[in-house]
Every structure is written in C-alpha cells, then in structure tokens.
Amino acid sequence: MAFASSLDQVGPLTKDIRDTAIVLDEIVKQDVKDSTSAKIKTNYADNLNEDIQGMRIGVDATLIEASDEDTKKAVLTAIEKLKELGCTIIDLSFNHNEIMVAVYYIISSAEASSNLARFDGINYGVRIEGENIIDTYVKTRSWGFGEEVKRRIMIGTFVLSSGYYDAYYKKALQDRSLIKNNFDKAFETCDCILSPTTIFTAYDAGIKLEHPTDAYLSDVFTPAANIAGLPAASIPCGFAKNGMPIGLQLMANSYQEQTLLNIAYAYQQNTDFHLQRPKLTKGGSQHEV
C-alpha cells in the first residue's frame, strides 16, 4: 500500500537502462482501479536512442557545491562526459532548495498518518484487546508500529491538526505548487535536469544517528521528482574514496520518460560505472572493476 499516496511511485531497480525501459513499458500501463494512473501508449525499450546531440541539461550549481568532495568530483566528470556527447549545459538557480525537505516530510507524513490509520486492530492485521475500544486502538497501534513509523504518524497528525494546518500542511501544499511552477519554467529551456542523487554517500549499515531526523536532511535532491510529479532516474557515476557508489540524478518533464531514458542510456553506453561493483569491506568499502 502507499506510504504517501501523492508522492509514491513504482520504480524499477535494474542492472542497466535498457532493463529499466523494458520494465517501465509494463508498469506505465493504465490500471483502471487506480484513478491516478494515466492512459498513455509507450515503447520506451524499442525507442532507446544514444544520440543525444543538442540535448539541453539544466544544472543548479549550488546543489553540486552542497555535496561532499567525492560526489562533486564524480558529478562534474559526468557533466563533462555529457558535453562530449553533444549536450549543452544550462545554468539553473532554484529558489526552493531549502524548503524541499520540509515540504516532502510534511506532505508525506500527513498522508502516511492517514494511510496507516486503518491499522487499528479492527478488521486487518494484529489486534491487542484493551479494556474498551479506545484502549484497543492505543495498545494495538503502540505495539504494532515501529519507532520511525510512529514518529511519522505523529508529525503527520500534528501538521493536519486544527490550529497548525495552515502553518504546516497548507503552506506545504502552496510550496508544492511553487516548486512545480519552478520546474515547469525550467523545462521551457531544458530537456533534462541533472544533480547528484544524494549529498554524500550511504551511511554504514546499522549506524545510529544522534538525531533521528538528521537523515531527513541528507535527502535534499530526490524529493523534487515526487513533489513535482516528474520522472527521475538515478544512475551510477563513480565511487567515493571509501568505495561507496555515487549516484547521478536525471529528471525530465512530465511524460518525457523517453528523453530521460535516452540521456541515461547514452551515458551508460559511454561509461562503465554501471558494470562495476562496490567492494564491501568492514569499516569502509572498496570497489573493484
């Protein structure tokens, strides 16, 4: 089921872009029992084209500047590669970068708090009997959900509550429109927008953060696609000194999946990062070819 219905999207995790295109051709098909699915005809896989001469790639330099050194280096190298393939780089400067994470967490938590409300012990899932109906709800939900889920439910309930709705949820919806408008405008001059996928490489497994919400802040580049309803892809573009993989994020305008796939496809035809595997070692990873 959906975590946050207006943001969630099914996305394939594949070995290369051709596989992505093949899977995508299936999952874009209309589901008449899902009111939010569109009726479009596609043949992404057969139309993959590595000729991306003249494609205009938008880049907001502040997003690259905000990233760690290894990420920055890998992404700048990728930009050079795309230039070699005939793309032009267009400078972009978004005024929404700072609010992106807040908008994402407010909207997603609000929706999640409501989506997860059905797990109340009545007719689905686990039930822990209480002394009365309210007690049953409280016991069931306190026991059944994990820490992070409960945190999100509480954030979501808070931002939708009367007295806070206008300051949080309503504001987030307004900002969502603003972000969407910014992208609409950007796509008047670009075919695709490029950024790192993450600000730094992945945490080591099992690491405990001092503040549980710190991780939210590292997630600044990926929510844009969900908030604005745009297709995006993350493809390998290098490895950090510790061996961790670095992702390159590409985003295209609504229904322009073919453009997005073609650019990613051309990049993979001319690089081999997607063929390499990170070499995982204790206390830091190494990669091998």
Add this chain to the structure above:
Amino acid sequence: MKYEVVIGLEIHAELSTESKVFCGCATTFGAEPNTNVCPVCLGMPGALPVLNKKAVEYIVRAGLALNCEIANYSKMDRKNYFYPDLPKAYQISQFDLPFCKAGYLDIEVDGLMRRIGITRIHLEEDAGKLVHTPGGTLVDYNRSSMPLIEIVSEPDMRSAKEAVEYAKAIRNILLYAKVSNCKMQEGVLRFDANVSVRPKGSQTYGTRTEIKNLSSFKMLQKAIDYEYQRQVSMVEKGEEIHQQTLRWNETGNCIIALRSKEDAHDYRYFPDPDLLPVILSDEFIEDVKHKMPQMPDEKKKMYIEEFQLSEYDAQVLTANSELCAFYEEILQDYDEPKTAANWVNVELMALLNQNDMLVEELAFSAGNMAQLLKNIQSGKISGKMGKGVLSEMFETGKSPEEIISAKGLSQISDTAELEKIIDKVLAENPASVADYQAGKEKAIGFLVGQVMKATKGAANPQSVNEILREKLKK
C-alpha cells in the same frame, strides 16, 4: 411567546446508484451481512477508490433540482477519525469544494411561502453498521462506501413544523429527481438538526446544539420541540447553553448528550491523494440538466393546462411524488385524467388517511385502479359500486375483475329486464304511485330506492329514474 427557535438541517440521503461510490459492490438493501463488500470498501491495504460517475451525475441532478450552483472544479477530501464501522479510519467526503452550493427550496407552511437557503450539497461515503449482540459487537460493512449526499441548509427555519415541512419537501424533490429512494425505514434518509433559541426579534443567533441521526419526521419534530423547551428553560433560569452534540432517545423521549465542544473531533480534513480533483464541464452539467426528470412545478403546470385539473387537485397530486407516480401510471391505461384525479384525491386519499398508510404501501397496483375506473367508464358498474370495489381492493389486494365477478356485480343495462323489475315495484307500491301522481315529487325517490333494493344496487339509478318517470306519466 418570548422566544423563537432557529433551526438548520443537515440531511443525509443515500443515492440510488446500482453500485457503491468508490467500488463496484452492489447497493442492494437487506443482503446477508458482509456480502456486498470488496477490498476497496473494506479498506484493505493497497485497494484504491475510483469515483462512481453515476453518483456525480446524481448529486448534480439533486443540486439542479434544489437551485444550486454546480461547481466546475471540486475535490474529495479525507475526514479522519477512528470508529469500528469506518474501515479505513477515514471517510472520503468533501470539505471546502463541494459539488453544489448556494441553492434554495421554497416551501409552504400554514399558507405562507418560505424560502429555505441551501448552503451546500456534498458527496461522501457511508460507514458500515454496528450490530450489538450479547456476545459482542459485530460490524456489517455492506453499507460501507454507499453513496451519500449531505444537504446542508441555512439556519432559516423558525419552528419544528417548518423543519419537518422542509425535510418532507427535500424528500419529495429527491424522489422526483430520481436520485434516492428515500426509504425512511431503511435509513436512506437521516437528519441532523442544529437548534438554538433567541429572544423574538433578536438578530443574533444563540449558541446551537446539534441533534444527530434522526430517522423519521416524527423524531425530527419531537427532538426539536424537546430541545427548544430545554434551551428556553435554561435561558430563563439564566444558565448558559453549551455547544454540544446530542442524541434523541426515542424510547425515553428525551435527549442525551454525546459530546461537548471541548471533546469535539478534530477531523484533520485534507485532499484525498488517491483521487483526482473532479472537473465538470459545462457540457456535462447541461447534459444532466437536459436529462432531468420532470419536477413537481412543471408537472403541476402540465396538469392544469393539459389535463384541465383544478389548481387544488394538481397541487395535491404533485406534493407527493409517489402519489403522483401512481396517478400517472393509472393514466397509462385510462384516458380521463380529471376523473382519475378525482378518484385518487378523494376516494383513495380517504382510504389511505383512515388507515394511516402511504400510497407505496397499497396492496393493489395503479393498473388495477385503472381497470376499476374503466369498468365505471363503460357503465359495467356504477360509481357507487366502484367505491365498494375500491375499498375491497384496498383491504384484500384483489383485482377489480375478481371482486366484480365474485360479487356478481354488474349494472343492469338491459332495459327490458329493468322494466320488468320496475313494473313489479310499481305493482307492489300503489300508494306511492298515487302520491306521485297526485303531485308528491318526493315519492319517486322511494320508488327508485325500492328498485335499487330489488336489483341489489345493480341498476343504474339514472336509468331507473328515467324509466320510472316515463311509466308514471301514463
């Protein structure tokens, strides 16, 4: 009287679509518990709602019938609260952008026309039904996700009677618009009444209370009367009225407090991200308008102009959509609208009123009634016999043909046979004959009566009269 009551009503009506509002489940009433259900109306994880187009058409039709503005852009919202009859723990409803708003309905109360404002009409899904048993509470989700419209009035009513008349008029309109069957006993129509009192002449409103879930006109009347008295006595004692949600207790004939303003739910409304905003084109709205069934005002005009009914008869027939439908069904087999109107409004109404029954509870069909009227029209039975047949139809549900032949009823239209009987009566009553011939006009009435008695009422009184006079002249 020093105080005046101010009433606003929220009327919930279940739409008569064949399937539920967000899934394909049937809407049939009285099915085995939890048989008209699917993953969507059970709120199973992953199941998504799809809006029923027919339900949108119906609410637009209701909105047009109630003189509302129809929104070109509206959306569905989630109303979040926990209750066992609500499987998703939120109800899909409409918050700030309902399909219909700013309408009105004119009603007549004690001979005065009153215009009641309609704030809005929105679409929502119904909840399931709790069934309390000694072994615990069970939930029947057959009603879950049934399409409902909520018609919210302005606080424009000033007496319980006005509120009841308004509610009845809404019911009538919904029936004419064919959007709901409005069956009160099946809970298809339910009322919430917002009640406050204020000194007569005051322009500000008093603090209101809301009485929830009233399921009959009688309950509506009683609950408002009770609440009015309660509030007036509080005001007179100088007590403060608190904003509260109340419930009418039918067995105890009293009101029970459900919750105060402080524990009012915070429903955390927000747009349902599973559904897209609904954009209604002007063409769609025009099309609904075009396909709209005939409404009572139009019918009334037609009855007066084309059927030549009196204003009164037209009014009585159109004030009740079931009666009206019954009348029109009679006319499918019977071609004298004036006579039919007379029989429906006088004879049939009398029987219904005496027995405190509704036209839809009749044991016989409109076709039977047409058949009866045709028997009178052809002269087979007299109008007087017809009344007897009608009351037997009313009691037994038998067809008029059955009753007529079982009782051997038939008007003696054979003059030769009638003359024989008349001759016999004349021979047996020489005194009356003499009286009449001596100028006592009244004597003929007695003789007619004797003939009718001899024929067990099967003679046509008018023919009897004519033949008698003819014979007595000689």
